Amino acid sequence: MTKTRIIGCTCGKTHFEVEGEPFLVSECLCNSCRAAAARLERLPGAQSMLTSYQATPSAEYRKDRIKILSGAENLREFRLTADAGSRRIVATCCNTPVFLEMKGAHWLSVYLHLWPAETRPKPELRTMVGDLQDASGLPADILNLKTHHLKFYAKLLAAWIAMGFRNPKINVTGVIDA
Ligand SMILES: [Zn+2]
Numbered sequence: 437m438t439k440t441r442i443i444g445c446t447c448g449k450t451h452f453e454v455e456g457e458p459f460l461v462s463e464c465l466c467n468s469c470r471a472a473a474a475r476l477e478r479l480p481g482a483q484s485m486l487t488s489y490q491a492t493p494s495a496e497y498r499k500d501r502i503k504i505l506s507g508a509e510n511l512r513e514f515r516l517t518a519d520a521g522s523r524r525i526v527a528t529c530c531n532t533p534v535f536l537e538m539k540g541a542h543w544l545s546v547y548l549h550l551w552p553a554e555t556r557p558k559p560e561l562r563t564m565v566g567d568l569q570d571a572s573g574l575p576a577d578i579l580n581l582k583t584h585h586l587k588f589y590a591k592l593l594a595a596w597i598a599m600g601f602r603n604p605k606i607n608v609t610g611v612i613d614a
């Protein structure tokens with residue numbers, strides 16, 4: 437049987453179930469992730485989702501491997517600009533950002549702060565380091581990639597093939613501004 441795990445927001449009202457292991461665990465240093473984090477942490481009660489060196493850690497899950505168990509009514513989407521293709525979903529019960537959905541993507545980047553420390557997946561690499569003006573503060577424990585690596589795209593494609601090229605819809609309609 438595949439292992440499932442329950443993860444959730446800080447206050448415990450919004451829960452998700454993830455099935456199996458993520459197909460990739462990484463930290464993103466891109467301008468959009470840093471800008472979004474800076475805006476979302478201003479929401480009442482919110483905590484920063486960045487590491488001390490400005491990275492956003494997330495686990496990539498196929499959309500058909502994640503279920504909303506409770507708190508669906510708390511979820512709102514946040515876009516950096518009105519016409520941005522990507523959206524970040526926030527659990528507004530405690531203003532915890534929960535995941536990033538890229539436009540047309542078959543996967544979700546689930547923020548690692550949803551896991552308790554003991555079971556939190558470990559990042560394998562950092563991407564988009566080239567967006568930083570000064571990358572000298574990054575630890576050298578894992579690969580620091582300037583953009584996205586071929587391995588990153590290969591994993592995304594492999595996951596989509598395994599899904600039979602389907603793209604399940606994530607139903608979040610409410611909007612939040614920050
Ligand atoms: Zn909450």
Ligand SMILES: [Zn+2]
Binds near residue numbers: 465
């Ligand atoms: Zn990013």
